[in-house]
Amino acid sequence: MKLPCPFCGLRDAHEFSYLGDAGPHRPETAEGFHDYVYLRDNPAGLLQELWYHGQGCRSWLVVERDTLDHSVTGARLARGGRS
Numbered sequence: 001m002k003l004p005c006p007f008c009g010l011r012d013a014h015e016f017s018y019l020g021d022a023g024p025h026r027p028e029t030a031e032g033f034h035d036y037v038y039l040r041d042n043p044a045g046l047l048q049e050l051w052y053h054g055q056g057c058r059s060w061l062v063v064e065r066d067t068l069d070h071s072v073t074g075a076r077l078a079r080g081g082r083s
């Protein structure tokens with residue numbers, strides 16, 4: 001699998017570290033913190049994920065990937081905020 005880094009171009013996924021689903025938002029209070037840390041959906045289809053380009057530019061990316069066929073449809077810098 002290859003991931004499109006905005007700085008480095010198309011790179012092998014082995015250069016990246018996977019963090020997980022980019023969707024969950026950290027709760028403001030302790031309420032809901034257990035669910036935020038431990039509970040994740042496992043959708044079949046498009047998912048926005050956090051990836052870290054540790055063997056490249058060291059940027060955090062939000063990658064849109066189809067979990068059914070691992071096709072990647074886009075990537076952007078995570079520091080730009082959530083969309």
Ligand SMILES: [Zn+2]
Nearest residue numbers: 005008056057
């Ligand atoms: Zn990069």
